[in-house]
Amino acid sequence: MPRFPLPRSSLAPSCALLTLTALAGCAETPKPSPRPVQTPVAQYRTGPGPVGADDHVPDFASRNFVPFNRQDVPAIAMREWRMFGSPVDDDDPEARPDAAIPALKPERIPGLWQRIGEYWWIGQDPYETEVNWTGKTDADGTPFAPENDGRYAWSAAFISYVMRVAGANDRFPYSPNHSTYINAAVSGQSPGLRAHDPATYIPKLGDLLCVGRGRSKTVTFAMLPTSYGFPAHCGFVVAVNQNAPPFGHELSIIGGNVDDAVTLTHVPTSPTGALIGDDGKIIDNRYPWAVILEVLYDADFEPGAGQ
Numbered sequence: 001m002p003r004f005p006l007p008r009s010s011l012a013p014s015c016a017l018l019t020l021t022a023l024a025g026c027a028e029t030p031k032p033s034p035r036p037v038q039t040p041v042a043q044y045r046t047g048p049g050p051v052g053a054d055d056h057v058p059d060f061a062s063r064n065f066v067p068f069n070r071q072d073v074p075a076i077a078m079r080e081w082r083m084f085g086s087p088v089d090d091d092d093p094e095a096r097p098d099a100a101i102p103a104l105k106p107e108r109i110p111g112l113w114q115r116i117g118e119y120w121w122i123g124q125d126p127y128e129t130e131v132n133w134t135g136k137t138d139a140d141g142t143p144f145a146p147e148n149d150g151r152y153a154w155s156a157a158f159i160s161y162v163m164r165v166a167g168a169n170d171r172f173p174y175s176p177n178h179s180t181y182i183n184a185a186v187s188g189q190s191p192g193l194r195a196h197d198p199a200t201y202i203p204k205l206g207d208l209l210c211v212g213r214g215r216s217k218t219v220t221f222a223m224l225p226t227s228y229g230f231p232a233h234c235g236f237v238v239a240v241n242q243n244a245p246p247f248g249h250e251l252s253i254i255g256g257n258v259d260d261a262v263t264l265t266h267v268p269t270s271p272t273g274a275l276i277g278d279d280g281k282i283i284d285n286r287y288p289w290a291v292i293l294e295v296l297y298d299a300d301f302e303p304g305a306g307q
Helices: 015-026 072-083 112-123 146-152 155-165 178-186 214-218
Strands: 193-196 208-212 232-244 248-258 261-268 291-295
Touching (some): 072 112, 112 155, 178 193, 208 214, 232 261
Antiparallel strands (some): 193 291, 208 291
């Protein structure tokens, strides 16, 4: 699969991101929580299970050394993207070939398979089997064949990891499946998410763009919430209001397990930043975006950023 450098104009922070950085020092720094925030420790089909302190989560996140904020989430996602070599893929996902040498998938190479293990370990509820998975081994530490990596898909684990480390704590439904938090947002059961129809909402930095995968690619906002789990994919919006190759007006998202890596994708938009064109249809012919999840942050900026 060809990869190309991110265009210089796209690498430059957007106006919105520059504004966040410039104003970061304006907010007053709150005091951290005296103890970790309690979150569910296991998943239950009937709803959240028992709660407790999750010792897999770093203290700075579970005690909110800084408020859960819109500046940190894109920054954490971009940090992970750089760790994987800053790959960019704007090809149609239906046309992406498998890796020529499966053993050389980024998720399986030294240093990165362990990092994916951290996505599972930190992102998932601590009593779940998935917390012990890595980029190439199951819960018992047994390597699985590269061609079976679909059984250990980690894109939702990546989203959960970023939200945990950013300090979302009990306001996000952590799960190995994107549909869990999509359905929770649409049904109003997640205090940290608000679901929007892509036809009526313009994405902001730190929001999540979500789409169904495979047979579920036909899932639309009107069909949500579903009474069942469905394959999906979501990515964090890390830049907006861009005017650069390959689409001109565009935004950028970062998601996990795209080409077996943390990968950036450009998304075409209208001049106003909307995903819908004048004809009322999704502009992006690769992704029929089903829902935009607005993340309800406690602050737009990290107090004292860079100090």
